[in-house]
Amino acid sequence: MGAGKTTYCRQRVEEMQRSGADVAGVLSPARFEAGVKTGIDVVDLRSGERRPLAHLRTVDEGGPGEGVYTRRWRFEPEALAWANQALAAATPCDLLVVDELGPLE
Structure with missing residues (x-):
């Protein structure tokens, strides 16, 4: 949560x-x-x-309703499915990166 996990991952990926x-x-x-x-x-x-994965929940969204929610975020089901497909097709590779949200923000 703001500790630089994604930045660290991105730097290693670029290297x-x-x-x-x-x-x-x-x-x-x-x-x-x-x-x-x-x-x-x-x-x-x-x-x-790149696709939008989540946005801040608003008061009028209510909840939880459909989809995946945390206290702060509403996740886009289509983006989650797309990311899962990208991961399923990722191997074989030299480096597999799964940058998680910490802990789901």
Whole structure:
């Protein structure tokens, strides 16, 4: 939770990619607006494709309703499924990265 886990993972991924390693998996970088964390994306490390994974819950969303929720976040079911597919297709590879949210924010 703000400890730099994703930054650390991203730096190691970039180092490995520069050395020619086949890196696969997912990163979950935060999205900020005016210095405030407002969302979390998911990035497929092989393709570079990025999708919105979660956004801050609002009062009018109620809850829990459908989908995956935490106290602060509403996760997008389609993005979770997409990330799962990226992970399922990730091997074989030299480095598999699964950047989790700590602990689910």
